[in-house]
Amino acid sequence: MFDVLRQSLNTGVVTTTYPAASPEVSNRARGRPEIDWAQWKDARPAAAVCPTGAIAFADEGTRRTASLDLGQCVFCGLCADVDPAIRMTNECELAARGRSRLIASAHYKLQNDGTHEKLLDEPTLGGAGTTNSAMQAAGQELQARLDAVLGRSLHIREVDAGSCNGCEIEIVGLNSPVYDIERFGIHFVASPRHADMLLVTGPVTRNMELALRKTYDAMPAPRLVVAVGACGCSGGIFGRNYATCGGVDEVIPVDVYVPGCPPNPHALLHGILLAVGRIGEKR
Amino acid sequence: MNLLPGLRIVFDELTQRFGAQIEHAHAPQLNELYLHTPVVLAGGLCSILYRKYQARLAGVFAEDARARDKAFFVYYLYALDSAHGFVIVRVPVPADHPELPSLTNAIPAVNWQEREVQDLFGLKLVGHPNPRRCALHDDWPEVHPLRKDFDLKTQLPPFQGERHKFRKVEGEGVFQVPVGPVHAGIIEPGHFLFSVAGEPVLYLQLRMFYVHKGTEKLFESLPIPHCVRLAESISGDSSFAHATAFCHAIERAAEVDAPPRARALRTICLELERIYNHVADIGAICTDVAFVTAHMHAMRLKEQVLRANEQVTGNRLLRGMACLGGVRFDFDAEQIQALSNVLNSLEPQFNSLVELIRSHSGTRDRLETTGVLKPEVSRDLGVVGIAGRASGFDHDLRRDFPHAFYDQVSFTVPVFTEGDVQRRMVVRREEIFQSFAIIRQTLDKLPSGPIQSRLEQVPPDRVALGYVEGWRGEIFHWVHTAPRNRLARCKIKDPSLQNWPALSEAILGNIIPDFPVVNKSFNLSYSGTDR
Numbered sequence: 001m002f003d004v005l006r007q008s009l010n011t012g013v014v015t016t017t018y019p020a021a022s023p024e025v026s027n028r029a030r031g032r033p034e035i036d037w038a039q040w041k042d043a044r045p046a047a048a049v050c051p052t053g054a055i056a057f058a059d060e061g062t063r064r065t066a067s068l069d070l071g072q073c074v075f076c077g078l079c080a081d082v083d084p085a086i087r088m089t090n091e092c093e094l095a096a097r098g099r100s101r102l103i104a105s106a107h108y109k110l111q112n113d114g115t116h117e118k119l120l121d122e123p124t125l126g127g128a129g130t131t132n133s134a135m136q137a138a139g140q141e142l143q144a145r146l147d148a149v150l151g152r153s154l155h156i157r158e159v160d161a162g163s164c165n166g167c168e169i170e171i172v173g174l175n176s177p178v179y180d181i182e183r184f185g186i187h188f189v190a191s192p193r194h195a196d197m198l199l200v201t202g203p204v205t206r207n208m209e210l211a212l213r214k215t216y217d218a219m220p221a222p223r224l225v226v227a228v229g230a231c232g233c234s235g236g237i238f239g240r241n242y243a244t245c246g247g248v249d250e251v252i253p254v255d256v257y258v259p260g261c262p263p264n265p266h267a268l269l270h271g272i273l274l275a276v277g278r279i280g281e282k283r
Numbered sequence: 284m285n286l287l288p289g290l291r292i293v294f295d296e297l298t299q300r301f302g303a304q305i306e307h308a309h310a311p312q313l314n315e316l317y318l319h320t321p322v323v324l325a326g327g328l329c330s331i332l333y334r335k336y337q338a339r340l341a342g343v344f345a346e347d348a349r350a351r352d353k354a355f356f357v358y359y360l361y362a363l364d365s366a367h368g369f370v371i372v373r374v375p376v377p378a379d380h381p382e383l384p385s386l387t388n389a390i391p392a393v394n395w396q397e398r399e400v401q402d403l404f405g406l407k408l409v410g411h412p413n414p415r416r417c418a419l420h421d422d423w424p425e426v427h428p429l430r431k432d433f434d435l436k437t438q439l440p441p442f443q444g445e446r447h448k449f450r451k452v453e454g455e456g457v458f459q460v461p462v463g464p465v466h467a468g469i470i471e472p473g474h475f476l477f478s479v480a481g482e483p484v485l486y487l488q489l490r491m492f493y494v495h496k497g498t499e500k501l502f503e504s505l506p507i508p509h510c511v512r513l514a515e516s517i518s519g520d521s522s523f524a525h526a527t528a529f530c531h532a533i534e535r536a537a538e539v540d541a542p543p544r545a546r547a548l549r550t551i552c553l554e555l556e557r558i559y560n561h562v563a564d565i566g567a568i569c570t571d572v573a574f575v576t577a578h579m580h581a582m583r584l585k586e587q588v589l590r591a592n593e594q595v596t597g598n599r600l601l602r603g604m605a606c607l608g609g610v611r612f613d614f615d616a617e618q619i620q621a622l623s624n625v626l627n628s629l630e631p632q633f634n635s636l637v638e639l640i641r642s643h644s645g646t647r648d649r650l651e652t653t654g655v656l657k658p659e660v661s662r663d664l665g666v667v668g669i670a671g672r673a674s675g676f677d678h679d680l681r682r683d684f685p686h687a688f689y690d691q692v693s694f695t696v697p698v699f700t701e702g703d704v705q706r707r708m709v710v711r712r713e714e715i716f717q718s719f720a721i722i723r724q725t726l727d728k729l730p731s732g733p734i735q736s737r738l739e740q741v742p743p744d745r746v747a748l749g750y751v752e753g754w755r756g757e758i759f760h761w762v763h764t765a766p767r768n769r770l771a772r773c774k775i776k777d778p779s780l781q782n783w784p785a786l787s788e789a790i791l792g793n794i795i796p797d798f799p800v801v802n803k804s805f806n807l808s809y810s811g812t813d814r
Contacts (some may be wrong), residue, residue: 004576004641007635014583026590027617030597051512053507076512076603088597158469162494164810165471166519166600172469172563173589176582190467207420207493208472210442211464235511242428242437243497262519264599 015180016266019279023266029090030075031283035068036085037106037123042115046079046086052230052237055079064116067105070094071233071247074261090278093282095226095258099249100126101281102233102257146222147277150196154183154276157195157219161212161251167229167262171199179265186272190270192218192276197275198225202232203244206250216252224275227257228268233257284310289366293336297328312535312686314368315748320385322374325359329386332370338363339665340386341781342759343396344774345404347431349378355406357383360748360759361775364683369748372595376406385411392665395780403429403499418492418813421446437501438439445474445490452478452486460795464493468799471809482794487787491812500813503765503771507533508607514760515602518777518811520560522751523552525624525760525775525811526605531686532749532760532773533607539738543688543730546608550688550725551622552592552601552610554718557754559588561711561718562633564806568708569640571800572649580636584629591625594618609735619726630719637712650705654801656789658700666785668756668778670805673710674702680752687751692724702789707804716753740768755779755808757801777811 016024022115028062043057050056054072058065080086096102106123108116120215158171174181175188189195192215204212227248230236235246248254258271273279286294298305307319320328332338342360349355354375361370376383385408387394397408398417403539405427408414416423422443426433435647452459457480464472474490498517502510515522527549534541541549566581589599589665595618596604604610614622640646656666658675671678679696681689697713699706743766751758756778763770790801 004639007580007639011580011583024590026593028595028597029593029599030603048507051509074512074602075598077597117325140347159465160469160471160494162496163471164516164519164522165808166522166602168469168471169519169563169600173582173586175469176586177579178583178586184676188469192465203496205494206439206497207443207495208442208464210444211472211493215465224665231516237516238496238498238501241435241497241501242426242433242439243495261516261602262600 001280003125014177015183016178018266018269019273023092023264025090025266027090027263029092030077030088032070032072032089032091033075033077033079033096034087034089035104036175038119040066040085040108040116042083043149044114046083049082051076051078058163059110062110063120064108064110065105066116069234070259071099071102072230072236072256073259074147074230074237078239092260092264092267093270095256095274096266097256097274097279098126099233099254099257101126102126102259114153142259143160143277146224149222150224153187154197154272155187155189155195156197156199156272157189157192157215158199159212159215160201161208161248162203163201163229163231167201167232170262170265170268171201171228174266174268175180179269181269181272184273184278193215193220195219195221197272198223198252199228199272200225200232200248200252201228202248203235203238204248206243206245209245209251210250224243224255226258226271226273226275227254228258229263230259230261233259284308285313286310286316287313287366287368290314290316290363290368290370293363293366293368293370297331300331301328311747315371315535317371317373317375317746318367322376325357325372325374326386326389327383329359329374329389332363333390334365337365338370340390340393340466341665341757342761342774342776343386343393343400344761344776345376345400345406345429346763346772347404350431353431354378355381355404357406357483358761360761364678367684371748381405382407382409384409387411390665391663391784392781394784403427405430416447418495420492428497435497435504447490449476449488450486454480456480457485473809477795477798479795481729482791482796483792484795484798487790489783489787491809493813494810495813496810499773499775502770507768507770510773511605511607515605517775517814518808519600520808521556521753521755521758521777521811523556523601523605524751524758525777527553527687528749528751528758528760529773530605530607530749531751532747533741534738535749536745536747536762536764537738537741539608539736541609542733542736544613544732545734547688547691547725547729548610548614548734550692551722552596552604553751553753554722555588555592555688556601558715558718559585559592560754560783561715562588564803565636565640565708565711565742567803567806568650568704568800569646571803572646573643574640574643574646577636577640577643577646580639584632584636587629589626591622594621606735608738609733611735613734622722623726626719626722631717639728647705649797649800650708651703653704653797654789654793656702656785658702659692660788661702663784664781664785664788666782668753668782669710669714670782670785671756672696672698673706675700680750680757684750688725691728692721694721704800704804725785753778754804756782775814777808779807779809779812782807783812
């Protein structure tokens with residue numbers, strides 16, 4: 001008994017101060033790939049080595065649209081190996097409130113040799129979805145009410161709807177003394193009936209689709225859904241096939257998307273806190 | 284044909300006995316012998332290999348070769364631990380009469396694998412004691428996804444719910460407890476049906492494959508370099524082991540060796556993966572018997588290893604590190620120093636954790652004699668890895684089939700015969716100490732030179748077996764290459780597939796409240812099983 005206490009006292013406090021301080025991430029960690037859009041000369045080599053299609057392009061006449069989708073990215077860095085206009089940063093707080101907000105794209109003038117030249121307009125991030133100001137105001141009001149209800153004590157139910165278990169390794173880390181999610185009043189619960197938020201990893205398999213729907217339906221309103229990882233955001237490397245439905249939003253509505261393969265515990269915390277309005281989008 | 288001496292003896296004796304019935308033999312590697320035989324010989328060969336050479340039937344899988352050979356092929360992968368070699372028997376199954384005899388009655392270890400062949404290829408396993416659906420759930424239409432005429436992107440009707448007819452367990456006071464697929468903890472999905480009388484478990488039925496993702500089919504659609512990233516997502520906690528087993532298979536197919544420094548770095552990464560998983564499991568076992576403090580210390584230590592992983596490979600789960608022909612990132616002096624510092628700081632902390640658990644008699648009371656898997660049952664089921672070693676199975680691919688840098692370092696393989704949760708925990712504890720030693724020795728002997736051999740195009744129509752002792756047990760990737768840097772087939776064999784049925788045996792007579800700790804002591808991968 002005293003040995004147990006002594007060891008705990010000797011260990012001291014190991015909990016990170018995130019989000020007050022920046023994420024404790026190695027400078028060698030591979031996080032968000034950064035494209036130098038103005039200097040980008042050719043999307044083809046990066047698109048060819050990208051295992052998930054996160055970097056893609058479409059040519060139409062003399063115009064090329066090139067894009068980077070963080071919701072598909074597995075942060076392998078192969079694109080940066082072949083393309084000097086791309087470099088890997090160690091940024092991990094990438095969660096966004098909409099799927100389209102993970103996709104950056106730009107238009108280029110296409111050359112005859114297949115390279116592209118100058119940027120036709122500034123690269124853009126997917127928009128908030130609507131430009132109707134009345135709708136936006138109503139959305140903001142709803143969000144504020146939701147934040148007031150769920151923004152303090154939050155109960156989360158986690159569902160693995162098809163993941164490789166990589167995301168679960170990091171989600172479990174939120175309960176460790178290092179990340180200690182309970183310091184935010186946030187708690188993982190055993191039943192969807194006790195939960196305010198569903199934290200879902202994917203890709204949603206055909207065999208888990210019904211279980212995921214039933215879990216969602218069992219939750220009391222208001223409820224939030226956070227899709228975790230490349231597979232949860234988009235289906236990731238598995239995409240859509242005979243056994244998978246793709247990302248979580250193919251099955252249930254998603255409020256926040258957390259990119260990563262898997263997202264580290266800082267990224268997960270950022271996504272969860274973003275969903276309840278206790279932190280803003282970064283980037 | 285060049286063969287290891289031990290394998291040569293086996294081959295000579297088999298040819299003497301079966302003569303021309305062995306239609307063709309080839310050995311693309313010294314320790315990998317292929318025998319092409321008619322299907323009638325499968326049982327006889329199995330019996331001799333099993334009885335005379337103590338071969339283990341480590342895998343059964345199929346391939347759709349109808350386009351070229353007018354037949355399916357079924358492969359039996361035997362591991363001859365004492366001869367340090369593999370014998371792979373290939374039998375044809377005619378397309379117009381897709382049936383073959385089942386070996387499950389003789390070797391229960393292949394029960395699930397045969398049913399998987401039946402589901403995914405539509406080959407009937409005649410005489411199988413339990414031929415019900417396994418890999419595809421009962422609501423699936425009559426499709427066989429690994430046949431070549433089945434398209435990866437086929438849209439099937441949505442899941443209608445489980446219609447599996449579980450076996451009935453009846454009697455006074457007997458009731459059934461269904462659990463899953465969505466569990467109470469943060470774990471993967473699967474369905475467990477307990478039949479209990481009072482508290483003790485009479486029977487446990489497992490229903491897996493909820494996270495079947497079409498992975499093996501997907502391997503056939505991607506360029507080989509992309510498959511390395513897919514291999515990292517077979518089972519998240521074994522990302523590096525699976526990716527390395529895949530690279531190993533491709534390297535053997537292409538007859539390219541990873542350079543010594545790459546092999547050493549692979550060994551270090553495999554051991555880091557082992558340490559973080561073993562530490563986490565030791566903690567989780569403690570928490571399942573209510574010793575939460577030990578779990579918290581274990582999670583703290585695991586986090587240190589994950590951060591070390593990030594420091595040396597750029598990813599906490601070692602993703603992005605594996606590549607064909609070697610590894611992607613070298614360790615510079617600063618990283619080696621950092622790694623060494625982490626080990627030096629981790630070891631005494633781990634010792635304290637071990638001491639803490641040892642001093643806690645309540646924990647030992649709960650773990651000893653709980654969830655016993657008897658050595659004879661373990662052998663019949665072909666249980667491998669940590670669970671096998673806790674039940675008397677003295678086997679480790681790192682020692683018996685040295686890969687990566689394991690022939691350059693010395694280590695011991697802990698083996699116990701009690702087969703309880705306590706021993707499965709102690710195997711992990713001892714292996715962590717060995718892992719520290721292996722990493723230190725590897726760092727001391729770290730060869731200089733390149734970290735990648737050139738491997739851009741893989742020749743078509745080659746077969747090869749890649750293998751790695753992952754933290755959970757032996758991982759096999761078998762590949763058959765196709766033109767244009769693609770694969771005709773990739774068979775993934777995670778140790779979990781082999782070990783799940785053992786859980787049903789180990790839990791018998793235990794109480795349901797002990798199920799979490801028994802399950803955790805095996806800690807099998809659902810995704811690695813279901814793929």
